[in-house]
Amino acid sequence: MQEDPIQFFDNYLFTPTAWEKAGPVWPIRLGRNIAKPNYHVGPRFTPYYSLHFVLEGEGSFLQNGSTYALSAGDIFCLFPRLTQEYYTSGHSPLKLAWVAFDGRMGLELCERIGVYPNYPYRSGACDPSVAAILDDFFDAVRDGERAQAADLGKLAHFYRLFDCLARTAPRPRSDDGAAHWLQRGKEYMEVHYAEGITIEEVSGYIGVDRTHFSKRFRQAYGISPIQYLQKLKMDAARLLLKETDSKLLEIAQSVGYPDVFSFSKTFKKFFGLSPSQYRYRK
Known part of the structure; x- marks a missing residue:
């Protein structure tokens, strides 16, 4: 893992292919970290969607005027052009993973898994099945899927992840x-x-x-x-x-x-x- 003043982290950046960009959504970043006690991100906004998974620890997430207490198993989504802020607790540092994505159907994909701009959080959604798919995604990217069909491999892992989350999504609020x-x-x-x-x-x-x-x-x-x-x-x-x-x-x-x-x-x-x-x- 790399290190900066607030965390230890892995971060993988993707350049979408023409094939990916012809579809409704595509992944653009995959990452994970171990927060230091001073871990604090924002206030800021992003130009794309970024779904975060709380693997361990506790913290807080603020978006669109609301605050959500974070604990292991939760997910939260950073929506484009909304101001966000998130940080760890001092006694139980966060361990996070995230996948950022873009595309014309990004909002609809978020709704499929039960997160919305006015309620961007789900408690307990990152269950062992989701965590296992995340591990597979990281393994594939770390091993460097350099083959001609690497974009298909990324999309397969990406959609597996969202399919698993959608199966347990609550009804619209x-x-x-x-x-x-x-x-x-x-x-x-x-x-x-x-x-x-x-x-x-x-x-x-x-x-x-x-x-x-x-x-x-x-x-x-x-x-x-x-x-x-x-x-x-x-x-x-x-x-x-x-x-x-x-x-x-x-x-x-x-x-x-x-x-x-x-x-x-x-x-x-x-x-x-x-x-x-x-x-x-x-």
């Missing part, structure tokens, strides 16, 4: 969190509308009661989830009728209907024309 699971439900329908999904399956996927999901969805989007699901199917069917010569049964099954009858009945109710009538007047 606020209306911002509600907006997040509403968006997840909406996107789930947009991807899987043709696969015969039900609203029960959508609400189960996001972990919210169906009645509550339907009420909040209508408030947010002005349409019920079942109406939105039907609209997705009908818009796709209309496009297939306009741009292909596919048979009606093929189109019906392509948008999640088992037969022409149920498809045609819904289509006519939605557009005022049968599928055949719509096709002939396109």
